[in-house]
Amino acid sequence: MKTIVPIGPYHPLQEEPEFFTLTVEGEKIVSVDVQVGYNHRGIEKLSEMKTYDQSTFVVERICGICSTSHPFAFVQAVEDIAQIEVPERAKYIRTIIGEGERIHSHLLWLGLAGHFLGYNTVFMWAWKLREEILDVMEILSGNRNNYGMFKPGGVRRDIKAEDIPMVLKKIDSILPTLDMLKKAVLDDPVLQARTKGVGILTKEAAINYSALGPTARASGIKRDVRKDSPYAAYDRVQWDMIVTQNGDVFDKLVLRVLETFESVKIMKECLLTLPPGEIDANLKTIPPGEGIGQHEAPRGECFHYVKSDGTNRPVRHKIRAPTFMNLPTYKSTVINQTISDVTIILAAIDPCYCCTERISVLDTKGTKLYGGEDLVRLSQAKTERLRKEMGVK
Amino acid sequence: MSALIFLIIFGFALTSILGLVASGIDRKVTARVQYRVGPPLWQPFIDIIKLLGKENLIPSGASKLAFLGAPLVGFASVVLVATLLWKNNLTPAQTLGGDLIVVLYLLVIPAISLMMGGFASKNPLASVGASREMKLILSYEIPFSLAVLVPVIKAGFLIRLGELINFQAQNGAVAGNLSGFIALGVALLCVQAKLGLVPFDISEAETEIVGGPLIEYSGAPLALFRLMKNMLLFVLPFFLIIVFMGGFKVAGWGLLWSVLKYVGLLVVITVIRNTNPRVRIDQAVRFFWGPVTAFALIAVVLAFLGK
Numbered sequence: 001m002k003t004i005v006p007i008g009p010y011h012p013l014q015e016e017p018e019f020f021t022l023t024v025e026g027e028k029i030v031s032v033d034v035q036v037g038y039n040h041r042g043i044e045k046l047s048e049m050k051t052y053d054q055s056t057f058v059v060e061r062i063c064g065i066c067s068t069s070h071p072f073a074f075v076q077a078v079e080d081i082a083q084i085e086v087p088e089r090a091k092y093i094r095t096i097i098g099e100g101e102r103i104h105s106h107l108l109w110l111g112l113a114g115h116f117l118g119y120n121t122v123f124m125w126a127w128k129l130r131e132e133i134l135d136v137m138e139i140l141s142g143n144r145n146n147y148g149m150f151k152p153g154g155v156r157r158d159i160k161a162e163d164i165p166m167v168l169k170k171i172d173s174i175l176p177t178l179d180m181l182k183k184a185v186l187d188d189p190v191l192q193a194r195t196k197g198v199g200i201l202t203k204e205a206a207i208n209y210s211a212l213g214p215t216a217r218a219s220g221i222k223r224d225v226r227k228d229s230p231y232a233a234y235d236r237v238q239w240d241m242i243v244t245q246n247g248d249v250f251d252k253l254v255l256r257v258l259e260t261f262e263s264v265k266i267m268k269e270c271l272l273t274l275p276p277g278e279i280d281a282n283l284k285t286i287p288p289g290e291g292i293g294q295h296e297a298p299r300g301e302c303f304h305y306v307k308s309d310g311t312n313r314p315v316r317h318k319i320r321a322p323t324f325m326n327l328p329t330y331k332s333t334v335i336n337q338t339i340s341d342v343t344i345i346l347a348a349i350d351p352c353y354c355c356t357e358r359i360s361v362l363d364t365k366g367t368k369l370y371g372g373e374d375l376v377r378l379s380q381a382k383t384e385r386l387r388k389e390m391g392v393k
Numbered sequence: 394m395s396a397l398i399f400l401i402i403f404g405f406a407l408t409s410i411l412g413l414v415a416s417g418i419d420r421k422v423t424a425r426v427q428y429r430v431g432p433p434l435w436q437p438f439i440d441i442i443k444l445l446g447k448e449n450l451i452p453s454g455a456s457k458l459a460f461l462g463a464p465l466v467g468f469a470s471v472v473l474v475a476t477l478l479w480k481n482n483l484t485p486a487q488t489l490g491g492d493l494i495v496v497l498y499l500l501v502i503p504a505i506s507l508m509m510g511g512f513a514s515k516n517p518l519a520s521v522g523a524s525r526e527m528k529l530i531l532s533y534e535i536p537f538s539l540a541v542l543v544p545v546i547k548a549g550f551l552i553r554l555g556e557l558i559n560f561q562a563q564n565g566a567v568a569g570n571l572s573g574f575i576a577l578g579v580a581l582l583c584v585q586a587k588l589g590l591v592p593f594d595i596s597e598a599e600t601e602i603v604g605g606p607l608i609e610y611s612g613a614p615l616a617l618f619r620l621m622k623n624m625l626l627f628v629l630p631f632f633l634i635i636v637f638m639g640g641f642k643v644a645g646w647g648l649l650w651s652v653l654k655y656v657g658l659l660v661v662i663t664v665i666r667n668t669n670p671r672v673r674i675d676q677a678v679r680f681f682w683g684p685v686t687a688f689a690l691i692a693v694v695l696a697f698l699g700k
Binding site for chain 2: 026114120122
């Protein structure tokens with residue numbers, strides 16, 4: 001007998017609205033349908049109405065967890081249009097902020113993964129540890145989250161030399177706890193029993209679905225923007241890309257924990273070798289043109305496309321968050337698993353719906369979706385109409 | 394003292410107060426383990442009182458009688474078990490014969506009442522939870538009964554709780570022997586599952602099936618279920634103390650020692666629940682039918698051999 005088990009639109013499993021329709025036979029999943037779009041805020045349009053400096057702040061508010069990923073990618077897209085070189089010091093500061101964010105994001109995920117498995121002690125411990133790194137971010141940027149550090153051409157705030165020893169000490173102080181948490185989590189036999197061999201995303205499937213970030217790396221794909229097309233200071237410091245082979249939830253867990261250590265390494269090295277100099281290239285005008293910006297967000301590659309017409313605001317700003325690519329892998333990982341495992345499989349890609357949601361159109365029955373071409377046609381028609389109304393040729 | 398007054402004072406009032414305090418301690422200890430401050434000790438009392446005043450919603454399409462009857466059935470059985478246990482402790486001589494078997498049966502009913510409520514509420518998640526509860530009962534009842542068999546064998550096939558206490562008063566606690574100790578460990582794991590605590594909170598699993606059988610409950614019925622679960626947190630270790638650890642003495646220094654026994658068991662339960670993730674239902678069944686039942690059988694054989 002087939003039953004439909006709904007997860008969502010509001011469910012204690014995930015902190016954001018999303019809707020999974022699981023068709024189950026007993027406890028076994030036979031099919032899954034994912035519906036997102038509860039969180040659409042029109043960020044792209046909003047960004048196109050702001051100046052480049054303002055847009056940096058707008059995109060920072062796309063995601064509350066990986067808040068720096070979007071400005072990181074966005075400013076790189078703008079710099080790509082302007083073809084300017086960012087000062088070395090700014091590159092290092094950007095790297096430090098990016099990696100600090102990765103540490104706190106992975107710890108946040110680790111805690112949530114523990115929570116989803118009913119292991120609330122890990123949840124609380126990981127989040128307590130995360131507080132320390134948030135403190136570090138507060139020292140560096142003035143904010144625990146939404147750092148407001150980025151601007152096209154550089155960073156908005158310098159790292160003071162007198163802050164560095166304190167920050168280094170704080171980072172060192174979390175390492176023993178992080179180590180203990182790593183051992184506690186990775187050596188736990190019950191946790192292994194729950195996650196090993198669960199929700200396997202094969203290498204082939206990961207390639208076919210174009211999975212990104214930790215989701216892809218856990219399936220044995222060496223894909224990391226920081227290594228593949230280095231930006232900021234990622235090619236100036238020593239670090240390893242962590243890749244695990246099995247693609248199950250346990251490998252994703254291991255990968256994220258190990259990546260946290262790599263991030264600590266990068267952050268420390270950047271702080272120690274922070275070059276002196278300017279932090280801003282004083283970008284004045286943006287020439288017409290197109291630019292792309294990529295950043296390896298904690299969840300995978302974050303991609304921004306910006307088109308400029310020479311004015312002070314983007315004509316088109318397209319954002320693709322990593323979850324957009326990772327979400328369809330559910331079709332491959334969830335089928336034939338049980339309801340108990342589905343929750344952790346769904347959580348294993350570290351989904352971020354508010355990052356992902358750009359548009360979704362439904363009719364009143366909630367079935368028909370517009371295809372890509374329909375949307376382009378609608379958009380063109382609207383632009384045409386607006387032009388007529390405003391009298392622009 | 395008439396039986397009814399005994400039932401109300403000991404079976405209901407005292408047990409529920411102790412159960413709620415135990416639940417408060419459990420929550421406080423859990424909070425401290427997790428670097429939290431935690432709620433005040435009397436928070437479970439506040440929760441129950443608050444729930445009693447809340448609106449009671451019955452889902453449309455649910456079987457009203459079964460839906461509202463389930464918490465009553467479960468609650469009543471726990472009160473009855475508590476009464477029997479207290480009676481045995483206070484006046485071991487005046488209890489009915491074979492009450493161990495009655496208690497074993499009554500201890501299954503809370504889980505069955507959860508199932509009943511879950512299936513009656515016509516919610517797919519509640520049904521999943523109820524079916525998991527059913528599988529869980531099937532898995533832990535065998536080792537639990539086997540473990541309880543050990544003191545029975547030790548005491549020369551006495552199935553009256555009062556006689557078990559008397560036997561232990563003369564020959565020392567059953568848990569002092571190898572077989573009794575193994576059986577206590579087995580029984581403790583089963584109690585963890587009976588209490589529905591991590592790693593065996595499979596039927597409620599809030600992040601998977603949002604509370605399972607309890608998903609549709611609100612107001613007074615939910616309060617009854619909560620009270621039932623909190624009372625079980627006292628009743629089940631209490632039962633273990635009676636059959637394995639020489640009973641619960643209430644006079645003189647014996648009281649302190651008895652309280653220590655109880656707190657010891659509570660701490661073990663709390664520690665297990667805070668250092669494990671939730672297992673899957675098939676893993677739980679395999680665990681209880683595999684190693685746990687094997688250990689229970691070993692304990693039974695050892696008990697026959699007089700170890």
